[in-house]
Amino acid sequence: MNKELHADELFKEFKETSITEFFRKNRAHLGYSGKLRSLTTAIHELVTNSLDACEEAGILPELFIEIKSLGQDHYLITSIDNGPGIPVRHIPNVFGKMLAGTKFHRNIQLRGQQGIGVAGVTLFSQITTGKPVKIRTSTGKGKVHEVELMVDITKNKAEIIRDNEYSEYWRGTEINCELRGVKFSLREQGPFEYIRRTAVANSHARIVFIDPEGRKTIFERSSEKIPKNPKAVKPHPQGMEVDDLLNMAKASKARKISSFLSSEFSRVSNAKVKEIQKRVDFDLNKNPRRITWAECEQIVDAIGEVKFLAPSSEGLVPIGEKQIKAAVLNILDPEFDAVLTRPPSVHSGGVPFQVEVAIAFGGHAGRETGNGVKFEIMRFGNRAPLIFDAGGCVITQAVNSVEWRRYGIRDYENAPFTVFINLVSTHIPYTSAGKQSISDEEEIMKEIRMALMEVGRKFSKYHSRKRKSEEREKKRQILLKYSTELAASLADLTKKDERKILEGLHELINERMLDSTEEVEEEEEEEVMDSFSDEGDRR
Numbered sequence: 001m002n003k004e005l006h007a008d009e010l011f012k013e014f015k016e017t018s019i020t021e022f023f024r025k026n027r028a029h030l031g032y033s034g035k036l037r038s039l040t041t042a043i044h045e046l047v048t049n050s051l052d053a054c055e056e057a058g059i060l061p062e063l064f065i066e067i068k069s070l071g072q073d074h075y076l077i078t079s080i081d082n083g084p085g086i087p088v089r090h091i092p093n094v095f096g097k098m099l100a101g102t103k104f105h106r107n108i109q110l111r112g113q114q115g116i117g118v119a120g121v122t123l124f125s126q127i128t129t130g131k132p133v134k135i136r137t138s139t140g141k142g143k144v145h146e147v148e149l150m151v152d153i154t155k156n157k158a159e160i161i162r163d164n165e166y167s168e169y170w171r172g173t174e175i176n177c178e179l180r181g182v183k184f185s186l187r188e189q190g191p192f193e194y195i196r197r198t199a200v201a202n203s204h205a206r207i208v209f210i211d212p213e214g215r216k217t218i219f220e221r222s223s224e225k226i227p228k229n230p231k232a233v234k235p236h237p238q239g240m241e242v243d244d245l246l247n248m249a250k251a252s253k254a255r256k257i258s259s260f261l262s263s264e265f266s267r268v269s270n271a272k273v274k275e276i277q278k279r280v281d282f283d284l285n286k287n288p289r290r291i292t293w294a295e296c297e298q299i300v301d302a303i304g305e306v307k308f309l310a311p312s313s314e315g316l317v318p319i320g321e322k323q324i325k326a327a328v329l330n331i332l333d334p335e336f337d338a339v340l341t342r343p344p345s346v347h348s349g350g351v352p353f354q355v356e357v358a359i360a361f362g363g364h365a366g367r368e369t370g371n372g373v374k375f376e377i378m379r380f381g382n383r384a385p386l387i388f389d390a391g392g393c394v395i396t397q398a399v400n401s402v403e404w405r406r407y408g409i410r411d412y413e414n415a416p417f418t419v420f421i422n423l424v425s426t427h428i429p430y431t432s433a434g435k436q437s438i439s440d441e442e443e444i445m446k447e448i449r450m451a452l453m454e455v456g457r458k459f460s461k462y463h464s465r466k467r468k469s470e471e472r473e474k475k476r477q478i479l480l481k482y483s484t485e486l487a488a489s490l491a492d493l494t495k496k497d498e499r500k501i502l503e504g505l506h507e508l509i510n511e512r513m514l515d516s517t518e519e520v521e522e523e524e525e526e527e528v529m530d531s532f533s534d535e536g537d538r539r
């Protein structure tokens with residue numbers, strides 16, 4: 001029998017570890033698993049950073065991405081943007097430190113939100129090649145910095161290998177890194193498709209992409225409009241959880257809970273604070289840093305009973321129906337399309353979000369497979385394509401929960417059908433640091449379903465109109481065919497001009513067919529309304 005060990009023995013091994021060390025051992029959490037996925041992940045981190053930086057600085061983005069083959073499963077990635085550049089003193093933390101960045105601590109709608117992404121690229125490059133990452137950046141003031149750095153894994157810190165400064169007027173950021181154990185492919189989950197989808201959701205960006213075969217693809221911008229500058233917003237009280245409230249109160253500089261509530265949340269006026277006061281049994285003049293868990297619970301309950309204005313859409317920057325429609329028409333050239341932006345809503349922790357959807361049917365909609373055209377979902381989070389982990393994503397679940405057949409799309413999984421969904425939020429609740437799948441929050445699920453049902457209804461109208469007009473046309477053709485025989489018999493009986501009789505019959509047939517159109521539309525409108533309310537009732 002084994003000898004029992006004392007806890008002191010076991011705890012000799014108790015050690016703290018750095019976050020970098022954690023991700024070195026668990027790189028799949030960052031999306032570095034599998035050869036293709038790892039390459040797409042690195043491209044995703046670089047592209048989202050460039051677009052975020054340009055958008056916040058109010059610059060129309062120009063991106064250059066090249067993937068060069070250096071041997072079997074070995075590539076050099078170059079990414080250049082015309083963004084604001086990175087001030088030299090921040091370079092080590094940007095590229096060599098995890099959980100460091102300009103976005104994590106702000107309630108702001110950007111693609112990045114964790115302060116891990118690009119340091120993850122440095123780390124992955126280093127652990128697969130042993131080489132440093134090369135960075136060239138300038139903020140446009142005439143000085144360019146070229147830096148080579150590696151990560152000190154045990155300390156979650158950058159190690160600068162080389163730092164060279166020279167004079168040149170240029171602004172932007174260039175990153176060169178080698179990756180091993182990755183593979184380029186034109187497949188759906190590869191870098192090319194990732195960039196193509198980025199271009200679809202970011203028509204204001206010009207992206208040049210060179211693949212390992214040297215093929216150059218230019219995704220020209222179709223809009224010169226820089227999206228509205230994303231603004232940091234205060235959280236909305238609804239959906240606030242007790243722990244969120246407690247943490248915010250403890251960190252607050254306000255002198256009273258009342259002023260903490262009115263100054264650190266959106267839509268909380270003094271009148272609303274009074275309404276909350278009526279529902280709690282302690283004084284809101286108390287210092288917020290002394291608040292207890294039980295008191296926070298009371299405030300959260302009170303918030304649930306008070307009506308607040310919906311969250312401001314100020315911090316949210318949707319793509320917009322016009323631009324989505326243009327992109328959908330441009331790439332899918334569908335027979336039918338419908339686009340919709342829902343009003344803003346809130347999910348857990350009082351975080352505002354908004355859902356945009358488009359559906360396209362026919363034309364080039366759907367995904368070409370060896371097995372014919374299949375249904376396709378294009379998922380986006382703050383305009384960044386979500387390519388992996390589709391199964392666990394609330395978007396996929398919402399799309400699959402809709403009874404498409406009610407809207408006239410039978411066997412939707414095998415139809416030439418594309419659903420495009422972009423979720424914008426100041427904080428997207430991703431299921432992991434790899435940011436490819438959005439967690440199943442009730443409010444998000446509900447909003448996506450509402451949006452899909454609304455566009456589904458539009459399809460249904462179109463579909464039944466089309467079906468009925470096809471039926472009418474079929475009948476018309478049959479009647480026209482028999483009208484020749486009928487005209488001949490009538491001419492025989494009446495001894496009148498056969499040609500004139502035939503003309504009369506044709507006129508009559510066409511008139512009747514036109515007459516029925518309006519009736520049909522009214523009828524189908526009712527049918528669709530019925531199916532819409534049935535589906536709404538299901539949840």
Ligand SMILES: Nc1ncnc2c1ncn2[C@@H]1O[C@H](COP(=O)(O)OP(=O)(O)OP(=O)(O)O)[C@@H](O)[C@H]1O
Nearest residue numbers: 049053094101102103112113114115116117118173
């Ligand atoms: N191309 C760039 N131009 C300007 N600033 C950049 C660029 N790339 C990164 N940064 C800065 O570096 C910070 C860290 O980037 P990183 O990708 O690690 O984190 P993030 O984008 O904040 O969040 P996430 O981990 O979700 O990607 C960013 O917050 C941004 O301030």
Ligand SMILES: [Mg+2]
Nearest residue numbers: 049112117118
């Ligand atoms: Mg990032």
